[in-house]
Amino acid sequence: MREHPRVDRRPVRRLKPDPGAPPPDDATLQTWPFTVPAVRQVLREGFELPTGALVLVGENGSGKSTVVELLAGALGLNPEGGSVGTRHSTRASEPRPLDMIVERSPGGERWAYLLRDETLHGLYTYLEDNRGPSSDDEHPGRREPLFHELSHGQAFLELLLRRATGPGLYLLDEPDAALxxxxxxxxxxxxxxxxxxxxxxxVATHSPIVAALPGAEVLEVGPWGLRPATWERLELVDDWRRFLDAPEAYLRHLR
Structure with missing residues (x-):
């Protein structure tokens, strides 16, 4: 019996360079974010999104958050967190979108949501000022909480669980900072x-726990750009192992 080919329903398959856009000139390539190797690689090669989960791991300044921001910008998401329809802005710090084409799956879910740890405070304020309907007998518990009255980690998880309820694309930038x-x-x-x-x-993360997400593809971000990795061989995991085994070996150099 013939097997039917598996239908690709990924909300986003890849970002790919726009062949009709002029390439950035030399002066532009010497400015941020083009000076970030991961960004240069995305601009040159595109960016593939797997089915399921993708984890980006790297040092501060490696470009993992910038890649998430570029993906959010290409999708038209509110740069400081939320969906396409979120209208909230304090101070623009994200890179302008690259000249990229978003390749979607026909019939794939178009819902997407961005959560950035560094802008959660402002997003909470926006959501509290635009809260959902009150609880009633027909929709018990539907009204959203006051996020500012929860701890940082509680508010983050509460928001995620309320917004991430089905198929779509969810971008999380350093959620471990709250947890x-x-x-x-x-x-x-x-x-x-x-x-x-x-x-x-x-997910862009510094957490070895989050990086161990079962079934996720892992990309290590650094001076080399983006490279496939396994959890066991991540520099992040090796650093934590060494520190937990002998913290004094690190701490004595800080005095």
Whole structure:
């Protein structure tokens, strides 16, 4: 019996360079974000999004958050967090979108949402000022909480669980900054549930817990640009192992 080919329903398959756009000139290539190797690689080669989850890991300044911001910009998401329809801005700091084409799957879900740790405070304020309808007998518990009355980690998880309820593309930039050890495990559980519903997830993280998301593809970001990696061979994981085994070996150099 013939097998039917598997239908690709990824909300976003890839970003690819726009062949009709003029290439950036030499002066432009010497300015941020084009000086970031990961950005230069995306501009040159495009950026493939897998089915399920993709984890970006790298040092501060490596470009992992910038790649997330560029992807959000290409999708038209609010740069400081939220969906396409979110109208919230404090101070623009994100790079302008590159000349890229977003390749989607026919019939794929178009819902997308961005959560950036560094702009969560402003997003919480916006959402509280534009809260959903009150609870009633027909829709109990529907009204959103006051996010500012929760802890940083509680508010982040509450918002994620309320916005990430089905297929779509979810971009999370350094969510581990808000989370404890158990909170990070709760995040991994939520992301696994999302992937199980057919969602795509892209996470930029410093957390070895989040980077261990089962089934996720991992890209290590650094001076080389973007390269495939496994959790066991990440510099991040090796650094934490060494520190936890012998913290004094690191701390004595700080005095």
């Amino acid at each position: 404890s050890f158990t909170g990070s495990l709760a995040l991994v559980t939520a992301l696994l549930d999302l992937v199980g519903l057919g969602a795509q997830v892209v």
